[in-house]
Amino acid sequence: MKKTFSLLFAVTVSLAAPSAFAALNVLACEPEWAALATEIGADRIKASSATTALQDPHRIEARPSLIARTRNADLLVCTGLELEVGWLPILLQQSGNAKIAPGQPGNFEAGSVVARLDIPTRLDRSDGDVHAAGNPHIQQDPRNILKVAEALTRRLTEIDAPNAAFYQSRLANFAGRWTAAMQKWDQQLAPLKGTPVVEHHKNMEYLLSWAGLRQVGALEPKPGVEPSAAHLNELLGQLQRQPAKMVLRAAYQDGRASEWLSQHARIPAVVLPFTVGGDERAKDLFSLFDDTVARLLEAAK
Numbered sequence: 090m091k092k093t094f095s096l097l098f099a100v101t102v103s104l105a106a107p108s109a110f111a112a113l114n115v116l117a118c119e120p121e122w123a124a125l126a127t128e129i130g131a132d133r134i135k136a137s138s139a140t141t142a143l144q145d146p147h148r149i150e151a152r153p154s155l156i157a158r159t160r161n162a163d164l165l166v167c168t169g170l171e172l173e174v175g176w177l178p179i180l181l182q183q184s185g186n187a188k189i190a191p192g193q194p195g196n197f198e199a200g201s202v203v204a205r206l207d208i209p210t211r212l213d214r215s216d217g218d219v220h221a222a223g224n225p226h227i228q229q230d231p232r233n234i235l236k237v238a239e240a241l242t243r244r245l246t247e248i249d250a251p252n253a254a255f256y257q258s259r260l261a262n263f264a265g266r267w268t269a270a271m272q273k274w275d276q277q278l279a280p281l282k283g284t285p286v287v288e289h290h291k292n293m294e295y296l297l298s299w300a301g302l303r304q305v306g307a308l309e310p311k312p313g314v315e316p317s318a319a320h321l322n323e324l325l326g327q328l329q330r331q332p333a334k335m336v337l338r339a340a341y342q343d344g345r346a347s348e349w350l351s352q353h354a355r356i357p358a359v360v361l362p363f364t365v366g367g368d369e370r371a372k373d374l375f376s377l378f379d380d381t382v383a384r385l386l387e388a389a390k
Contacts, residue, residue, distance in 0.1 A: 112132065112133060112134055112135040113130065113133060113134040113135070113163045113164060113245070113248070113249050114134075114135050114161055114162050114163045114164070115130065115134045115135065115136040115137075115162065115163065115164045115165075115166060116136075116137060116138075116139060116158055116159060116162035116164070116165050116166070116189075117136060117137070117138045117139065117165075117166045117167070118138070118139050118140065118146070118165070118166065118167035118168060118172075118173050118177065119138060119139075119140055119146055119167070119168060119172075119228070119364060120138045120140065120141065120142050120364045120365040120366050121228040121234075121364045121365055121374065121377070122138070122166040122167070122168070122199060122228075122237075122241075123136045123137055123138040123166075123365075124136075124365045124373050124374050124377075125166075125234065125237060125238055125241060125374060126164075126166055126241065128238070128259065128263045128373075128374065129238060129241060129242050129245060129256055129259050129260055129263065130245060130256065130259070131255075131259060133249070133252045133255060133256070134164075134245075137158065139155055139158070139159075139180075141366060142340055142341065142362060142363060142364045142365060142366035142367035142371070143340060143341050143366075143367070144341055145341050145342075146168075146172055146173065147172065147173075147175060147313075148175060148176075149173070149175070149176040150176070151176050151179040151180050151183065155180060156180055156183045156184050157184075159180045159181065159183075159184035159186060159189070160184040160185065160186050161186075162184075162186060162188070162189050162195070163188060163189075163195060163248065164189065164195050164197060164244070164245070164248060165189035165195060165196050165197065166197045166199065166241065167196075167197070167198055167199070168198065168199050168200045168225050168226075168227065168228070169198030169199065169200040169201055169222070169225070170198075170200035170205065170222040170223055170224070170225035170227075171221065171222055171225060172200070172225035172226075194244065194247055194248050195248060197240075197241060197244045199227065199228075199233075199237040199240075199241070200222070200223075200225055200227055202236050202237055202239075202240040203227050203230075203233040203236050203237065205222065205223030205224065205227070206223060206224045206294045206295060206298060207223055207224035207291065207294055208222070208223040209221065209223075224291065224292075224294050224295070226292040226293070226294065226295060227295055228295075228364060229292075229293060229294075229295040229296035229299070229363070229381075230295035230296065230298060230299040231267070231270070231271050231274065231299065231378055232271070232299065233295065234267065234374060235264060235267055235268070235271075238260060238263060238264065238267070239260065239264075242256050242257060242259075242260040266375075267374075267375075270375055270378065274378055274379075274382050277382050277386060278300045278301070278382060278385070278386075280386075280389070281300060281301065281302060281385060281386070281389055282300075282301035282302075283301060283302075283303055284301075284302050284303065284334050284335075284389060285302075285303045285304075285305040285331070285332065285333045285334055286302050286303065286304060286305065286333055286334060286335050286336070286337055287304070287305060287306040287307065287308065287324070287328070287333045287335070287336040287337070287350065287356075288304055288306075288307050288308070288336070288337045288338070289307070289308045289309065289316075289336070289337065289338035289339070289342050289346065289347055290307070290308070290309050290312060290313070290338075290339070290342065291307060291309075291312050292339060292363070293337055293339075293361075296361075296381070300385065302385075305327075305328070305331055305333050306324050306327060306328065306333065307324075308320075308321070308324070308336070308338075308346045308347060308350065315346075316346040321346060321349060321350060324350065325350065325353050325354055328350075328354045328356075329354075332354075332356075333354070333356055334356060334357075334388070334389060335356050335357045335358070335359050335385075335388040335389070336350050336351055336354075336356060336357070336358050336359065337359050337361060338358070338359070338360055338361070339360075339361055339362075339363035339367070340360055340361065340362050340363055340367035340368060341363065341367075344358070344360065357388040359384055359385065359388045360384070361381050361384060361385075362377055362380055362381060364377065365377050368380065
């Protein structure tokens with residue numbers, strides 16, 4: 090009888106107390122941060138993304154299912170820099186999750202730990218969708234990924250101290266593999282330095298900066314303004330005077346304008362995965378950049 094009581098007591102305590110091995114629930118705003126959190130947290134976390142690679146991260150609907158996921162998150166990992174300004178505040182308000190409110194340890198903004206490009210000197214709606222804090226598409230430079238990994242590890246150790254040594258060990262492993270991969274990508278991209286390109290939207294700036302590509306035109310007349318026939322014809326005329334080698338767009342963007350320019354300017358239209366899941370080859374952060382580099386090299390031939 091005494092043994093039975095002891096067993097029942099142990100079971101009751103184990104059910105009532107939080108498990109020491111319970112996975113930290115991480116909700117990322119974009120797929121790249123879910124992938125990075127998994128690299129650092131492995132089985133100590135459960136990471137998911139609020140968006141997919143085939144969605145425009147500026148324009149997401151705050152569905153009830155997404156609000157429920159936000160309500161259950163222990164850590165929110167987003168880009169910030171106003172990328173999610175159209176939908177994240179609604180999720181935070183509707184979820185009522187104080188742990189991940191702005192300013193709390195459970196709210197992590199990747200954009201706050203990297204050097205930002207395209208910080209505007211003026212703010213005017215006539216200039217299109219301009220982000221006051223700078224260009225938010227930081228994930229296209231692998232150097233930024235490493236900086237975010239270091240900061241994210243510090244935040245994980247802060248909110249989950251019992252697993253601090255594990256997270257730090259995972260970071261060291263990731264950093265070693267990532268540094269070696271960056272050296273490989275740098276070598277592969279070296280022949281492309283200075284290559285003139287056209288982009289669909291100003292979401293490739295970090296990639297262009299890292300790879301040394303030179304932007305000579307954009308399909309959008311202003312950020313967030315869809316290409317018009319008049320603008321495309323004007324751009325075509327410009328390229329006849331100042332040729333480009335390729336036109337770039339992200340997997341989530343409409344391909345009609347880039348295909349039109351490709352045909353008329355006789356340059357390759359390159360669809361880049363942009364983030365994890367953007368195509369069947371970009372399954373994680375490493376293959377994301379492997380695929381991106383391969384597509385650029387193929388177009389440059």
